Amino acid sequence: MFKNLLLLGMAMAITNFAYAQKRLCATEEVHERLLQSDPDFARRQNEIENLTRRFEENPEQFRVSGDQIIIPCVIHVVYANATENISDAQVQSQIDRLNKDFGATNSDYDNTPSEFQSVRSGDTKLRFEILEIRRFSDSRDTWGTNDAVKYEYPPVEPERVLNMWVADIGGGILGYAQFPGGSLATDGVVMSPQYFGDATATGGSNFYLSAPFDRGRTATHEVGHWLNLRHIWGDGNCSADDFVSDTPVAGNPNYGCPSAGTNSCPSSPGNDMFMNYMDYVDDACMFMFSAGQDNRMQATFANGGGREGFLLDPIYTPGGGGGTPSCSNTIENYPYAESFESGLGDWTQGSGDDFDWTRDASGTPSSNTGPASAVDGSYYMYVESSSPNYPSKVAELLSPCFDLSNQSAAVLTFQYHLYGASNMGNLALQISVDDGSWTNLWSISGNQGNSWNEVSLDLNNYLGSTIKLKYVGTTGSTWQGDMAIDAFAISSDGSGGSGGSGGTTLATLTITFDNYPEETRWEILEGSTVIASGGTYGSAADGSTLVEDIALENGCYDFVIYDSYGDGICCSYGNGSYSLTAGGSILASGGSFGSSETSSFCIDDNARASQYSVRQEGVIPEGFAVFPNPAFTTLKVFMGKLNNAKYTLVNTSGKVSKTGSISNTNNEINVSELEPGFYILRVIEKDNILVNKVLIL
Incomplete structure (x- = not known):
């Protein structure tokens, strides 16, 4: 009875809190925790701040040349229920909002009071594009602010990708970010799902969003932190500094929708710039960055600024965004079929990947991997994973464009073959409806046996659009990882493909x-x-x-x-x-x-x-243990009943750092040559996959 009363009381408290909710950002709390736990973080922050000051003194000397800086984004949607598993449309509305706010094309930009119009940033030239949406079902209700969601679902290429985790933080926290200079293992921004997206976008009334923070400004605020912006009150009183000269001194955060002329520090000149994205007002009442804030953000992309990897080694060059995909050929008549009997046909090899797909008819050259023959005709396309094409190397194969604007139905079928080791890698089919933005349509991982398998996918959600498709083969940690496709087809009536569809x-x-x-x-x-x-x-x-x-x-x-x-x-x-x-x-x-x-x-x-x-x-057999953790030079794995296992150490960027075999008599892994940081240790023995997070110092 007591437990039930306690739960009822908590529910009432949460309900009452929701009615009077104010914006709560945990970035400063996280920042202080990192300063205390990571001695190098303070040093790196000081170096970045010194560079930023030099940039602000002569911004034209340091400013990156070119029209735009493209920031590719990987969005990790971590959900405990169907409601939190927000739609692709809601995710896209958030990216669109970022591009409007950072491009000063937001419809409320001109609501800026006259006293601040001369210091508005204008277009920051920063643009955001979705590289991938990843979805993870997890029964955990809330994740807190201790980066637990990042450790559970590590960031992808954080040196050149903005990772965003959409997961329920709990405690009324809307979001938090990590400033430049922190550990790559935790770099990125985290936001609760009900504050990620724009309710004013088309279809926004159906999104899972909570007013008054339902216009996507939480992400604008947190990405500002990620680009080294502080709260405008400096997280202190009227003597605290946000390190920006053109934002007036403020003594505290503003909430709701304040009236013009609000001044929290009467002894200092200038009213509060409460409509700035780095204050705490409601989404509908924030609509500008300042020019000084723009300079701080630009400085992060200079050499040593903490985000230089986005320009020094960009992960991809987008096609410009918006409209229909760029195509050298567009298919308008159906059924369409391609089995690569006469070459690639209208398909093309990827240009920004690690290696090309191979057209073959006689079986892949490596033993115990790949198909021996095609499933349709004589030829097929496959990923040759022998050295130097592993580990974690990517090969992309792009389709022509498919115009579905005049179709009443559309079904895609193809055959795939994944035969090799259990850790052979991953095959995905991605789709783009606006150039440069790709989302997964289908994927599969690991050994699927020595046989061809058919896939049938409904494309009815894309009727009225022009789409482009891309097969992405990512090798695992072994040469036994050849993966193949054949018998690709799109039909408008549910027919076509070697195996048929529609049942x-x-x-x-x-x-x-x-x-x-x-x-x-x-x-x-x-x-x-x-x-x-x-x-x-x-x-x-x-x-x-x-x-x-x-x-x-x-x-x-x-x-x-x-x-x-x-x-x-x-x-x-x-x-x-x-x-x-x-x-x-x-x-x-x-x-x-x-x-x-x-x-x-x-x-x-x-x-x-x-x-x-x-x-x-999560199957942990009797006697399984990994120690010491943290480790300096050696990890010891005690196997219990497991006698012959393979292991893989994967870093926080998703790259395989080390592989090998272990047994009861040979159970040590030398980690002395690995960079310090968090790793995922996967031990595989037959159908058992054991996963441990380890820290290497």
């Missing part, structure tokens, strides 16, 4: 719970898209059985079952089990796993179904 099969999910149904949930994913989901089941009786029918169109899927405690549903606390069946075939089954188990399966045109791999996460 629907009824699958049946049966789950017998253990003694803790509140720990169990599941998803069916097509690529990164959640097709169906359920749980957790706190209201279900212990040991009860759930039966649910799910209609699935032809294609390939992942069924994932999760246990939040990490002990599966059998057999420590009850004898739970699960099965997913269709057409007389078992697509997924089990019960004994760790934190999750993933079963990959396909359903074809004749309603036949087949399972082709099972992967487990």
Whole structure:
């Protein structure tokens, strides 16, 4: 009873807080924590500040030449429920808002009071483009401000990519950022999902956003911090400094929508610039940077400024953004098919990747990897992963443009072949509807067996648009990682492709719970898209059985079952089990796993179904341990019952830093040559995948 009353009281407190919520940014709190925990951070901050002052004294000497600075962005959407799994459209509205605010094309720019119009920044020449949207289902309710979400889902190429985590921070915190000069393992900005996006965009009324912080200005504010801007009151009193000369002294943050002439420091000249993006007012009442703030942001891209990697080694050169994709050829008549029998046809090799795809007909040259022959005709395209094309090297293959403006339906089919080691890498199909911005349409990882598999994807969401597609093959940590595609087709009536498409099969999910149904949930994913989901089941009786029918169109899927405690549903606390069946075939089954188990399966045109791999996460066998952690020169891995395992150390940029084998008699990993920082240690033995975060000093 006491527990229920406590929860009720907390809920009432949260509700009351929501009605009177003020903007809360945790950047300064995070900044102080980093200064105390990282002795080098203060030194780097001092160096960056000295460079910034030199820049401000002579900005034209240091200012980057060229019309624009492009900032590619990877957005990590980490969600505990379907509501938090915000749509691609909501994500795009946020990027559009950043480009408006940093480009001074926002519709409220001219609301700037006359006393500040002479010091407005104008166009900062900073532009933001989506490089990738990554989605992660996680049962954790809130993430706090201690960078837990960054450690769990590490940043991608932080030296030249702006990483944004969209995850519920909790505690009323809208967002927080890391200033330049901090650890790359935690670089980027974090925002709660209800404050990430612009409700004024087309379709914005359907976004998951919370007024009065629903116009995307939280991200504008936090990206300002990421580019070395402080709060305009200097996080102190009237004697504190925000290091910008043209923002008047302020003694405290402003909230809501203050009236013109507000002055929190009457003894100092000038009213508060409360409409500045670096104050705490509501989204509708902030609409400018100052010229001095623009100079500070520009200084971060100079050599030594903390963001120089975006210009010294840019990850990609976008095509300009907006409108339809740039195309040398556009397909308008369907069905369209390409099996690469006469060359690449209208397809082209990527220009900014590590190596090219290969056209082949006689089987890949490496043993125990790749297809032996094509699935349609004689030729296919594949990624040759032998040295020097691994680890973590990327090969891109781009399609022509496909004009779907006059189509009433569109279905894409192709065949893929991933055969090699379990850590062979990842194959993704990405789509672009505006040049330079790509999102994942489908992806799959690891060994899928020595067979061709068909994929069928519905393109109806893109009717009326011109699209471009890109296959991205990313090698793993082994030469046994050849991946291939063949028999690509787009049809307007559901026909076409070597295996056909358009059918629907009824699958049946049966789950017998253990003694803790509140720990169990599941998803069916097509690529990164959640097709169906359920749980957790706190209201279900212990040991009860759930039966649910799910209609699935032809294609390939992942069924994932999760246990939040990490002990599966059998057999420590009850004898739970699960099965997913269709057409007389078992697509997924089990019960004994760790934190999750993933079963990959396909359903074809004749309603036949087949399972082709099972992967487990969080299965820790008896006796497994990793120490010391932190480590200086050597990591010791105690394997318990595991006798022959492969390991991979991946740094926070997603790059494989070291691979090898370990056993009970050879259990040491030499890490003395690795750069200090956080790493993910993955130990793989048969179907078991063990994951540990380790710190190397």
